[in-house]
Amino acid sequence: MFKSRPRIRYRLQVLRHDPTAAMGLVLAVLLVYLVVAPLGAVLSDAFRVQFGDQVHAGQQPGEWTGYYLWRVFRSRIAELIFWEPLLNTVVVSLGTVAFALLVGGGMALLVARTDVPGRRFLAGALVVPYMLPSWTFSLAWLTLFKNERAGGQPGVLQAAGVRTPDWLAYGAVPIIVTLGLHYFPFVFLLVGNALRRIDSQLEDSARILGASRATVLRRITGPLLLPALSSAVLLVVGRVLGTFGTPYILGLPADYRVLSTGLYQSIRDRSTGVASVLAGVIVIIGVLVVLVDMRLMREQRRFVTVGGKGAMDRVGHLRRGRWPLWSVAAGVLILSVVVPIMTLLLSTVMRTPGVWRLDNFTLDFWLAESLPGAVGFPHGVLRGGELWEAAYNSLVIVGLASVICGVLGLLVGYVVVRGTAPRVAAFLRQVSFLPYLIPGIAFAAASLSLFAVQRGPVPALYGTTALLVLVMAVTHLPYSSRSGIAAMTQLGREPEEAAQICGASWPARMRRIVFPIQKGALVTGVVLPFVSGLKELSIVIMLTTTGTQLLTTLSITLVDYGYTQLANAVVLMIALVSFTMTYLAQRLTRSSLASGLGG
Amino acid sequence: MITLRGVSKSYGGSDLAVRDLDLVIPTGSFMCLLGPSGCGKTTTLRMIAGLEQPSSGTIEVDGRVLDSVERGLYVPPEKRRMGLVFQNYALWPHLTVLGNTEFGLRMRKVPAAERRERAIEALRMVRVDDAMERYPAQLSGGQQQRVALARMLAINPSVLLLDEPLSNLDARLRLEMRAELKRIHEESGTTVVFVTHDQLEAMTMATDVAVMEAGRLQQVAPPMEMYHRPANRFVAEFVGSPPMNLPSGALAESLLRCAGAGSGVGVRPEALRLGDPEPGAWQEEAVVEAVLPAGSSWTVRLRVLDGELFALSFRELDVEAGQKVRVWARRGQVHVFDAEGVRV
Numbered sequence: 001m002f003k004s005r006p007r008i009r010y011r012l013q014v015l016r017h018d019p020t021a022a023m024g025l026v027l028a029v030l031l032v033y034l035v036v037a038p039l040g041a042v043l044s045d046a047f048r049v050q051f052g053d054q055v056h057a058g059q060q061p062g063e064w065t066g067y068y069l070w071r072v073f074r075s076r077i078a079e080l081i082f083w084e085p086l087l088n089t090v091v092v093s094l095g096t097v098a099f100a101l102l103v104g105g106g107m108a109l110l111v112a113r114t115d116v117p118g119r120r121f122l123a124g125a126l127v128v129p130y131m132l133p134s135w136t137f138s139l140a141w142l143t144l145f146k147n148e149r150a151g152g153q154p155g156v157l158q159a160a161g162v163r164t165p166d167w168l169a170y171g172a173v174p175i176i177v178t179l180g181l182h183y184f185p186f187v188f189l190l191v192g193n194a195l196r197r198i199d200s201q202l203e204d205s206a207r208i209l210g211a212s213r214a215t216v217l218r219r220i221t222g223p224l225l226l227p228a229l230s231s232a233v234l235l236v237v238g239r240v241l242g243t244f245g246t247p248y249i250l251g252l253p254a255d256y257r258v259l260s261t262g263l264y265q266s267i268r269d270r271s272t273g274v275a276s277v278l279a280g281v282i283v284i285i286g287v288l289v290v291l292v293d294m295r296l297m298r299e300q301r302r303f304v305t306v307g308g309k310g311a312m313d314r315v316g317h318l319r320r321g322r323w324p325l326w327s328v329a330a331g332v333l334i335l336s337v338v339v340p341i342m343t344l345l346l347s348t349v350m351r352t353p354g355v356w357r358l359d360n361f362t363l364d365f366w367l368a369e370s371l372p373g374a375v376g377f378p379h380g381v382l383r384g385g386e387l388w389e390a391a392y393n394s395l396v397i398v399g400l401a402s403v404i405c406g407v408l409g410l411l412v413g414y415v416v417v418r419g420t421a422p423r424v425a426a427f428l429r430q431v432s433f434l435p436y437l438i439p440g441i442a443f444a445a446a447s448l449s450l451f452a453v454q455r456g457p458v459p460a461l462y463g464t465t466a467l468l469v470l471v472m473a474v475t476h477l478p479y480s481s482r483s484g485i486a487a488m489t490q491l492g493r494e495p496e497e498a499a500q501i502c503g504a505s506w507p508a509r510m511r512r513i514v515f516p517i518q519k520g521a522l523v524t525g526v527v528l529p530f531v532s533g534l535k536e537l538s539i540v541i542m543l544t545t546t547g548t549q550l551l552t553t554l555s556i557t558l559v560d561y562g563y564t565q566l567a568n569a570v571v572l573m574i575a576l577v578s579f580t581m582t583y584l585a586q587r588l589t590r591s592s593l594a595s596g597l598g599g
Numbered sequence: 600m601i602t603l604r605g606v607s608k609s610y611g612g613s614d615l616a617v618r619d620l621d622l623v624i625p626t627g628s629f630m631c632l633l634g635p636s637g638c639g640k641t642t643t644l645r646m647i648a649g650l651e652q653p654s655s656g657t658i659e660v661d662g663r664v665l666d667s668v669e670r671g672l673y674v675p676p677e678k679r680r681m682g683l684v685f686q687n688y689a690l691w692p693h694l695t696v697l698g699n700t701e702f703g704l705r706m707r708k709v710p711a712a713e714r715r716e717r718a719i720e721a722l723r724m725v726r727v728d729d730a731m732e733r734y735p736a737q738l739s740g741g742q743q744q745r746v747a748l749a750r751m752l753a754i755n756p757s758v759l760l761l762d763e764p765l766s767n768l769d770a771r772l773r774l775e776m777r778a779e780l781k782r783i784h785e786e787s788g789t790t791v792v793f794v795t796h797d798q799l800e801a802m803t804m805a806t807d808v809a810v811m812e813a814g815r816l817q818q819v820a821p822p823m824e825m826y827h828r829p830a831n832r833f834v835a836e837f838v839g840s841p842p843m844n845l846p847s848g849a850l851a852e853s854l855l856r857c858a859g860a861g862s863g864v865g866v867r868p869e870a871l872r873l874g875d876p877e878p879g880a881w882q883e884e885a886v887v888e889a890v891l892p893a894g895s896s897w898t899v900r901l902r903v904l905d906g907e908l909f910a911l912s913f914r915e916l917d918v919e920a921g922q923k924v925r926v927w928a929r930r931g932q933v934h935v936f937d938a939e940g941v942r943v
Binding site: 005006007008009010013014017018422492494495497498499500501502503504505508512513516517519 | 611648650652666667668669670671672673675676677678679680681682683685687689690691692693702703706707747750751754
């Protein structure tokens with residue numbers, strides 16, 4: 001025993017001079033609190049009687065209960081609050097996947113493997129739909145196809161005298177099409193990357209052995225693409241699972257509910273127990289989806305090797321099919337970018353949709369000082385304080401969250417790469433990745449469970465900016481910690497060790513060596529979450545109150561009021577900002593959207 | 600003088616990266632830690648630098664205890680006043696050559712004017728003072744290597760540690776840098792500890808060589824002594840190129856009959872000669888299997904009894920494949936090893 005005391009003193013001396021291990025521990029505790037604790041809280045809420053439910057549950061508040069499980073899965077309303085939304089979620093997911101596969105996969109093949117005109121342009125332009133907020137498309141859809149079932153301005157077709165049937169205006173079909181238009185770039189990018197990465201020698205060998213180009217595609221390229229395809233499928237499913245805006249806008253008028261909107265509804269109804277169970281279900285499905293995906297990704301790595309040199313001509317010559325196929329691609333581009341944007345834009349400058357008379361055009365919805373009839377928002381969007389306040393809130397909240405996220409990500413990378421505490425490092429790597437498994441809306445619900453009431457020294461954070469910042473930072477942490485780890489790994493620990501040898505203390509090394517060298521990585525780690533955070537809706541919709549309106553929630557509020565033109569105007573603003581930021585970010589950080597796909 | 604006493608290092612597993620190392624490195628010497636990759640030589644170097652901590656044992660420099668696990672003493676790397684040149688140089692990409700070289704002096708709060716003067720002096724010593732305002736990315740590999748060296752020379756370290764600094768250079772530059780390092784060592788008088796897996800590098804530059812294998816020290820000796828009197832089979836095989844012949848079977852027995860009792864035997868290629876043997880030498884009938892001329896030397900592969908031997912000659916050999924020759928070696932040049940592989 002007495003022998004080990006100097007050893008401990010020795011260890012302590014080492015730790016005192018290198019705070020990495022201590023920093024790792026602090027980070028680990030922090031992340032457990034921000035990532036793991038909310039999940040624990042939401043699980044515990046699902047199994048405990050909530051205030052107000054004593055009579056129904058027949059138990060005292062706080063007691064353990066299976067009441068909410070029964071209510072969600074087996075009671076008379078289970079059909080309404082769970083099974084139907086679950087079925088709808090499955091239908092929407094599968095439909096969106098099919099749509100995205102067809103469009104995205106087809107476009108990928110066309111751009112990567114044929115001599116269709118304007119390939120470079122198409123490769124960039126077909127990604128644009130993903131840079132727009134996902135519910136841009138649903139607002140455009142509503143503007144076109146809305147019928148009298150919902151209040152407010154009539155749709156363009158209805159104004160023209162065409163009565164659009166409900167199934168075309170609301171519910172599964174429009175949700176699938178609009179989500180499909182938003183998510184096909186996912187498939188386009190993943191499959192396109194895979195097509196480029198397949199070792200051309202594999203295909204060349206088949207050609208040399210006598211296979212035709214078509215046979216090669218069917219028997220060699222196709223099977224090699226399978227992992228990329230399944231990965232794309234699962235990613236889209238995971239996204240659709242947690243998406244809120246589109247099913248809310250297009251589903252609500254027809255009472256078409258999916259799990260995410262059901263969760264939102266339960267939270268708004270203050271049925272915390274039910275909401276917790278729903279959040280739990282979404283978390284479980286989300287985790288399963290990503291775990292399956294990770295398994296497949298491993299297979300893919302085993303499968304597809306980085307391409308060799310000089311391939312045979314891999315580009316299929318379309319000859320007479322060149323221009324017809326080009327027009328198909330152009331059509332996709334028009335339908336997914338031009339039509340939605342133009343629809344929204346036109347709707348904001350016309351009093352009555354679809355009436356092409358000069359006196360029907362107006363800038364009132366943008367500029368008017370007062371708009372009679374719009375009680376909740378009685379002026380043009382650029383007037384009054386609301387838009388600017390929301391923009392300011394968005395900027396501050398998303399900005400703060402991104403900075404926190406970027407710094408945390410780099411610190412996680414630092415601790416992981418320094419390797420002074422391997423076990424802490426491994427734990428950090430995993431726990432910072434955990435939010436990736438959880439659809440944002442469920443994570444927001446979980447955070448509400450934890451932070452809605454005062455717990456110990458932490459005050460109730462519901463409705464505060466702090467909560468928004470925290471949750472947004474945590475949900476984007478997987479991306480920035482991954483890029484932080486990558487950046488630190490690439491740098492290695494030697495530059496810092498060299499400074500240490502030269503006599504630099506830890507603060508001096510961080511200030512003069514590590515941070516200056518990692519400036520670029522830090523910018524990336526901040527900018528990517530910022531860009532995706534600006535158009536984030538699913539998370540913030542759960543957490544904002546009227547006091548803290550963001551751009552995204554403001555547009556939903558306007559949708560709720562039925563002020564179509566105003567809502568469209570706000571979404572256009574978001575789309576403009578989001579597109580510009582994404583474009584600039586790509587230029588600035590020289591990262592492609594493909595690498596930041598998760599965001 | 601650097602003293603390592605009972606130094607062991609474990610990375611958590613049952614295997615020790617370094618086990619029970621006792622090593623004394625005299626002041627002003629050029630000590631080479633030589634061994635195959637994974638033998639613990641770099642770990643030893645990093646422990647001397649303080650970048651890694653021994654699991655047990657003591658490290659002292661000139662009587663100052665830097666690490667003593669048993670007494671709970673530890674001096675962090677930034678206070679050890681040593682220099683370390685990394686294998687990949689680890690230059691700071693955001694600082695110029697001058698900025699890199701001045702950094703250590705800045706950390707020591709040396710005034711700006713003197714700092715600049717001393718940095719330029721160090722750069723002049725390694726002959727890159729014409730590229731002071733450039734960034735590392737704009738330098739050639741050889742220049743980067745020199746800046747990495749200048750950066751450490753600038754702080755005038757009592758001990759200069761070099762971790763395979765030449766392995767990323769091409770053959771020509773490596774030859775040049777070997778001579779440079781030797782010159783700089785002689786000019787500065789600093790104690791140098793040099794890690795390499797290249798026995799030629801160790802032989803050509805070091806004043807002392809320490810051979811390690813699997814975390815254990817095998818032998819410490821001046822290079823020529825190590826070459827002529829290897830402590831055991833491992834050192835005998837590792838030091839020298841082409842490596843020592845270590846035959847078995849009837850060929851080994853034939854050599855042992857001449858050289859003395861033992862259970863293993865080795866003979867260097869250059870100790871083998873062809874033609875008429877001296878009296879009392881070991882000799883045997885051989886068949887030439889292949890002749891490999893290399894300009895300045897000739898290597899011949901011989902089939903002898905049930906085994907084969909490589910012979911090296913620095914004079915042109917007038918033999919061809921298939922020819923029968925007599926091969927012989929002086930008795931004193933045949934090394935005999937006991938059952939543990941220790942040289943007898």
